[in-house]
Amino acid sequence: MKLFLIIVLNLLVNSFSQTNHSITKRSLLFPRATVLQFTYGISAPLILPRRSINLSMCLQVNYDLPYNITNFQPKIIQAKASGDFDLNREMFYKYIIRFLNSFGLNGEQCLYRLICEISEYPMHLEHAENLLEKIVHFVFTPSLEEPASNSSENFSSRLLQAENLGRDSGQCDKQYSKCFISLVSLFTSKYII
Structure with missing residues (x-):
């Protein structure tokens, strides 16, 4: 009984002797x-x-x-504050050319061959359930978008010429022989498109 009384008194003394209470700020x-x-x-x-x-x-x-509660005021953020925000198709193609050049390939010829082969073997979009097929078709079919106002006519016409060549006659590997690798076969061998 003495032991129980000592423990209870010790707990009471400890609880009253601590006057430093801290309350955490709540949100x-x-x-x-x-x-x-x-x-x-x-x-x-x-x-x-x-x-x-x-x-x-x-x-x-x-x-x-x-x-x-003051954080519920709407904030209006303009996404296109500057005119250089958009990436048009021609700029994207030029990035691809530089990317392919960094691997030691002829970037421009490989891009034309890629567009030609995509046009030669079109994606069957009416039955397509694959997101990759839809993305590849959209990105590498230059006729789907009008050329930008600042676009170089020569580059745009060569892109459309590559697409027309693939659709009309094929033989993209012979026409663009400076590109020794078929980029389409790199991902169509893994993914059946």
């Missing part, structure tokens, strides 16, 4: 600096003669969550 909504993050991505393997590469594209969106 009505979310703690400060709370972020909701979504990350979307797509990745496709590219198989080259002596390399294996994954081509990945990601999109990440962050939202600051409200920590105070």
